[in-house]
Amino acid sequence: MRIVVALSGTVCLALIGLGADLARGSEGQIGNGSTVVFTAPKSTVNLNDPKVIRAGGRIFAQTCAYCHGYQGTGGRGPRLKGRKGLTTDYLYVTISNGRVIGAQSMPPWKYSFSPHKIWELVAYVRSLAAKHNAPSQ
Ligand code: HEC
Numbered sequence: 722m723r724i725v726v727a728l729s730g731t732v733c734l735a736l737i738g739l740g741a742d743l744a745r746g747s748e749g750q751i752g753n754g755s756t757v758v759f760t761a762p763k764s765t766v767n768l769n770d771p772k773v774i775r776a777g778g779r780i781f782a783q784t785c786a787y788c789h790g791y792q793g794t795g796g797r798g799p800r801l802k803g804r805k806g807l808t809t810d811y812l813y814v815t816i817s818n819g820r821v822i823g824a825q826s827m828p829p830w831k832y833s834f835s836p837h838k839i840w841e842l843v844a845y846v847r848s849l850a851a852k853h854n855a856p857s858q
Contacts, residue, residue, distance in 0.1 A: 746813070746836075758831060761813035765837050768809065768844040777845025780838060788827070793849035798827060801846050803854030812843045 746762035766773045782791060788798035816839055819829035830839065
């Protein structure tokens with residue numbers, strides 16, 4: 722009897738763990754012990770909803786614009802406006818983990834923002850990427 726209880730407990734824990742993984746996407750630890758997001762979780766927002774895009778835009782203006790420009794036209798960070806090939810998965814993972822290539826770096830945002838807020842940012846950056854990179858737009 723005790724074995725059955727212990728076993729079902731383990732199964733339950735495994736299922737809870739699996740549920741959390743689906744909500745978070747896949748994560749893992751790298752050599753220095755920090756957690757890295759490998760794939761985006763299932764989106765919690767409608768990426769085309771103007772309200773979601775506006776919410777992402779507000780976070781972007783406060784947190785991202787000083788490096789990427791208010792219209793995403795670039796600065797210390799690369800231009801995001803009018804960019805092709807920025808997939809939602811790539812955006813989610815890159816914004817979560819941050820990026821370092823040579824001397825250029827972006828801090829990870831997964832400690833500052835919930836997955837939901839990161840999805841709002843993804844929606845906004847997608848909307849920027851879909852625009853033409855003309856100064857008037
Ligand atoms: C301190 C400056 C800085 C801030 C603040 C910043 N970024 Fe970045 N970001 C960078 C730099 C620099 C890179 C390029 C890093 C690299 O290529 O290694 C980058 C890269 C990116 C990329 C990948 C672009 C590509 O060409 O692949 C995305 C997407 C992005 N940032 C989104 C954001 C969002 C969203 C925020 C706000 C939550 C943000 N960044 C805040 C500096 C910043």
